[in-house]
Amino acid sequence: MSLNDTPRAMRLHIGLFGRRNSGKSSLVNALTGQQVATVSAVPGTTTDPVYKSMEIHGIGPVVFVDTAGFDDEGTLGELRVDKTRQAAKATDIALVLFTDEDMEQELRWLAHFRQREIPALAVLSRMDERGEAGERLARRIEAKTGQPVLRVSATERQGLELLREEIMRALPEDYRERTITGGVVAEGRHVLLVMPQDIQAPKGRLILPQVQTLRELLDRKCLVSSCTTDRLPAMLAALREAPDLVITDSQAFRIVHDTLPEGTPLTSFSVLFAAYKGDIDFFVQGAEALLQLPGDARILIAEACTHKPLQEDIGRVKLPRLLRRRFGDALDIRIVSGRDFPQDLAPYDLVIHCGACMFNRQYVLSRVSACRAQGVPMTNYGVAIAALLGILPDVRLPHEM
Incomplete structure (x- = not known):
């Protein structure tokens, strides 16, 4: 390791959490500008957390963490969910991706991060596919969570700049002051x-x-x-x-x-x-x-x-x-x-x-x-x-x- 390298442990951890096929991997790829995470229509493609280190202007060194769906099932699924929980413990800022009207699990995860005083942003992905139904769903999520929903499309690269700005606003107060x-x-x-x-x-x-x-x-x-x-x-x-x-x-x-x-x-x-x-x-x-x-x-x-x-x-x-x-x-x-x-x-x-x-x-x-x-x-x-x-x-x- 050179003196100029920033180890992962020194980077801001931004974790993506959601159900299988909620668009986490696509969003990580769009945010990093690279094909970091494997994207597939098959549920449960992401197993172990995927880490991608990069620099964000105005923030500095960060690592995006793409996690397995927290709705995974079966014996192997529970092991994957456990690794998602482990990743949550190291998360500085959480992006919780919503998928549909059934949002009970997403609300629990938001509450979990709030309880630990971890900034958590509510995200609705694939807005290019949802049309007006997506806007109605976003408003329902806002009513349930009491916070704004970030509307994004990884395919059309819509809402990504606003998402980056919100990540900057969510930075822990002592992040830049800690030495x-x-x-x-x-x-x-x-x-x-x-x-x-x-x-x-x-x-x-x-x-x-x-x-x-x-x-x-x-x-x-x-x-x-x-x-x-x-x-x-x-x-x-x-x-x-x-x-x-x-x-x-x-x-x-x-x-x-x-x-x-x-x-x-x-x-x-x-x-x-x-x-x-x-x-x-x-x-x-x-x-x-x-x-x-x-x-x-x-x-x-x-x-x-x-x-x-x-x-x-x-x-x-x-x-x-x-x-x-x-x-x-x-x-x-x-x-x-x-x-x-x-x-x-x-x-x-x-x-x-x-x-x-x-x-x-x-x-x-x-x-x-x-x-x-x-x-x-x-x-x-x-x-x-x-x-x-x-x-x-x-x-x-x-x-x-």
Whole structure:
């Protein structure tokens, strides 16, 4: 990945939801100007969600998500609908496509997004085929939903520009303001990145959070220095003044903390992503709950990545070892990866999530909401490690300046 690439997890997710043959795939193709999704008169052509990344003028990098029909049936159909539900968790803006007078399912999906405070636009497609009946249906939908219906035709490319404008108006308020480092260091300041290059780092490359943080710091005109953990003393000796902020990998927290001059602001990539992708205040509360756990507590560790576990893996080896060192071997620790996250969290006393560089913020917040609703504390790798090491009070959190 180059510094100019925008990973899918950093893009605005615009999801299309509707019944089979409601025109979702045709609309995605029309909006992207490419034959991204397979279009067919056969119901259920779209099975797994189809993702298409692009740039929209005035918005920036987005990804359109074409989902399977939420009315799919049978055993396989239910599996497809489940993937549609998973896609809904990561959706920043939803386009709900209506088809006919029977709109009960569409209204339920609109209500679902409204409940989660996700902007949801009502769309009636294939207007070129509907004639006056289409206008009557659109008015009925507006009466039922209490919101305007966007009338579009993918074939005739009608209504697409208005749809793009409405997507821009529906942008979440904090979408453009959200940054990785804006809450911890001012523009133009000197930032030192301490980046261990161990077995976890792909040969010849930096890991994704390092790349994303570095790129943002450069965009913010910061002066950026970098070194590996073992070269930190030499780097500090070479600097005329202490850096305004040091960002390190959480697994190097202890050695970096003990090496820095007293008073040098310190944080980690994972702590930054705790705020950028999730809820930093909730995660700090979760870290406080972590320190009060009994020795036989049940802990769920959730990784976004689905990589093959490596020697000294932070989520599968280092963090569990640190937990057992504090609480003992009676801890019951379960590890899940990717989108394998249990709906029932009642068996767990705590959830510890990774930095989630592979997930978008909306999807992480869906997990935060699940923990809140079920009364289960949640924290993330960096915040948890700092708490276990006893240095969390010395770590600069993203809401501090």
